Amino acid sequence: MTICCLNPDCSNPLNPDGEKFCLTCSAPLVVLLRNRFRVIRVLSDEGGFGRTYLAEDIDKLNELCVIKQLAPKAEGSWALKKAIELFQKEAKRLQELGEHPQIPTLLAYFEQDSYLYLVQQFIDGQNLLRELDTRRRGKTNQSPYTEGEIQEILLNLLPVLKFVHEHGVIHRDIKPQNIMLRKSDQRLNLIDFGSSKQFTVRVQSKTGTSIGSHGYSPIEQIRDGVAYPASDLFSLGATCFHLLTGISPFQLWTEHGYAWVNCWQQYLKSPISDQFTQILNKLLKKDLHQRYQSADDVLRDLGYKSPVPVKINSLPVLNKKGVKLQIAIVAGAGILLLVMGEFWYKQFDSFGNNNPSNLSQPNPDTIGIDLSSKGFIPDYSLAVTIRGYTNTVLSVLVTPDGKTIASNNQNTIKLWSLLTGQEVATFDGHTKQVNAIAISNDGKILVSGGDDNVVKLWTMANGKELATLGGHSQPIRAVAISPDSKIVADGSDDATIKLWDLGSRREIVTLMGHTSSVHAIAFSPDGNILASAGVDKTVKLWNVSTGQIITTLTGHEDTINSLAFSPDGKTLATASGDKTVKLWNLEKKQLIRTLTGHTAGVTSVAFNPDEMTLTTASSDRTIKLWNFLTGRTIRTLTSHTGAVESIGLNRDASTLVSGSEDKTLRIWRRTK
Known part of the structure; x- marks a missing residue:
């Protein structure tokens, strides 16, 4: 022992x-x-x-x-x-x-x-995703599950969901990985309540943090962060579709968004009855109000004339002859704590007969349960490469609505479809290279700065140039817009920062304190603080209302290329040519930790919206994802053939975009 x-x-x-x-x-x-x-x-x-x-x-x-x-x-x-x-x-x-x-x-x-x-x-059993994989290896042209088997799964799970919802809880992450078939009695067990949320009036009336798994979660949950009993029923319908067709809803969502729910029948390998088609149609309705509103509603359409009572120890058990699920002994069940702050189970099936030599290594096939949708262990794969740039892509970002990418292209700004990678528009007006761009939180205004020493304001809707802001004697390296979309800030090689009133286009103040070129600026989430950094290796925090320096942070040994505030405004991340990223506690004005791992200068840094993950780009041609609290590298993405100069994330971090010295822009999709 x-x-x-x-x-x-x-x-x-x-x-x-x-x-x-x-x-x-x-x-x-x-x-x-x-x-x-x-x-x-x-x-x-x-x-x-x-x-x-x-x-x-x-x-x-x-x-x-x-x-x-x-x-x-x-x-x-x-x-x-x-x-x-x-x-x-x-x-x-x-x-x-x-x-x-x-x-x-x-x-x-x-x-x-x-x-x-x-x-x-501990649940001794196998989740339905692994069972599906077992069936797919054994069958080629047949449906992984039959209509009858899917109906039995529904009859087994719907009373469980009824029980959960009657206790005022929304699960928010129903999918095959979170449904375990228990070996002892063949009952399906619903796991992963770390993602669940109490169902209250506040949840119904206010938007919140997006949680769930793309493809399985309905639009109101992913887009608005709200969840209802009907949201769980959509997830259950998507799970049934996956088991019935063998096709992952995440894959379809990545390619088509929610359009797949309108044509899901085309993916069937075997026909199903009209009655069951209608049931799945209603489970998969994109519009919340057209969907089933309760588990009882689904049960009635499955043939029950009255609601199924939820009584402990009197629930339906899967028919072994109908389902014929093969059981493999699962060694352990773990609950994986989401560093973002959400939690759920992680199941293992490699427990080895109490042999100490088998007790140290979990089965690698079961470790990779879908964590990425919650931000703890995100992973991305390259989806689209956009070529045709004439120079390095120095600045790239995703518009607030998550539909468009904006980037510099020599002396122009180009807009691209985030979904397809197709060019949408070109903003032409700078006379020299554009170095930096920013977009207002309302998505209406784009700001750009370049080697022509000016800042330009553009209307996002039609690409019309609104104004040119001059006054710097050297190129503009950084631009930012305050969270309330009222102030524009720029940083220049002339070692100054200018603040502009976005409405009147008039200069508010010139901030002087740096001794060399300013390469990075950013507003705090509340808009009260402006952070700036650059070639003098220092970070300066400014009071936006007074224009006074609050403090100066020192510690980097080379130019600071990029900086970012955490979503709560308590932490600042700075990326430097010294190959490190530093994290600063803004309340105590002191260094928290230094992240090391890149083999060349770090060019760009961004906090993921989960407040737990940090993304960085480097001249070493890689993009790294970090656990912000521990400083450990989570993932390293490689594809670019030149220095990665810029990165951007959409609001739920399901898509990452990167610009490089190799004259390409690359779109990365979350893969888990």
Whole structure:
């Protein structure tokens, strides 16, 4: 028997029985958590937030369970507070819902040795995505699931959703990965309540953070961040479509947006009845109000004349003859903590007969469950490459509505369709190269600055030039627009920054303090602070209303090329030619950490909207995604053949765009 070290940073946590201190990190070993739970092994590492473990409950004859540990390193950040809040809310949700036999049960929630722990029932089974993959390998021309099997899945899950919704909770992430077929009784279990949200009037009336999985989640959830019982029913319909056709709704969403729901029948390999076609049609309605509004409504159309009662231990069980699902023993079930602050399960199926040699390595096939839609481990693949540029793409961004890309092209600005990569418009008016562009939050005004020493204002709707702002003696390197769209700021090689009133086009003030070229500027989210940086290797924070310097941050060893505020305005990221990115606490005016990993100068930096992920571009020809709180690299994207000079994200970070010295603009789509 072994003892597992609970230090979340320990690189080799398994120790021989009898040891009192970890042989790897020297941390004290805990034989039993809360004198009840014996930790067997690590299931997953949540990067600065703790780990998820497989354990035995000695009070229940060594029954397997899953333990999630919250052990964040960051202190005082919005992300930490949000993580603790959602960790506690998840425990509360599971306590409320876990009495249902098809929802994992909360066994315990406690604090020990300054860490929070959530203990949950282990589900021995296989998720429906893996079962679908098994079926597809065995069948070529037949439907992965038949109409009858899909109807049985609906009859098994709809009462569970009815129970969840009657408890005032919206799941928000129903998909095949989050539906487990339990080996013992063939019942489907709904997991991943880390993404769930309490269904209240506030949720219905206000927009919020987009959460869910693209393709499976309805438009109101992805676009507006709101969710209703009907939203879960759309996700259930998309799940049925996936199981029926073997085609991922995410793939269709990436290619066609929500247009696929209007022609989903063309993807069928075998015909289905008119009645069931009508049911799926109504589940997949894009318009919320045309969709089924409750689980009972769907059950009635499936043949029930009265609502199916939700009674514990009296729910329908899948017909083994009809479904014939093959079972593989799953070794453990983990709950993966989303660093963005949202949580959900991660299932494993490689538990190896209690052999210690098998207890350290999770099955790689089950690790890659869809985390990207929530921002924790995003990944992207190259979708479109736009060629034809005459020079380096120095500035690129996505319009606020998420439909268009704007970029410089020598002395012009070009607009491109984000969906197709086709050119939409060209703004022509600068006499020399355009170096920087910005778009107002309302999407109406584009601002550009260039080597001709001027800033130009453009109407986005028709490309009309509104005004030319002069006064600098050298090229403009950076431009920005305040969040309220009232002030334009620019930074120049003449070492000054000018603030302009966007309405009157008049200069408000010239900020002087830098000793050399200003390469980067940005407004804080509340618009009260302007940050600037450049060749003098310093970052200056300015009071926008007074024009006075608040503080100067030093630490970089080369030119600072780019900077970005976190969405909560408490952190500033700076990217430098010294190959590093630095993160600064703006309340304390001090350095938090330095990110290293690029092999050449870092040219651009951007916070993802999840407030947890940072994206950077570099002259080393790569784009890197970072865990903002831990400083660890999550992903490295390679495709450009020259220095990557600029990056931009749409508002939900489902699309990344990059401009390069190789004279291309590349569109990357989230792949998970």
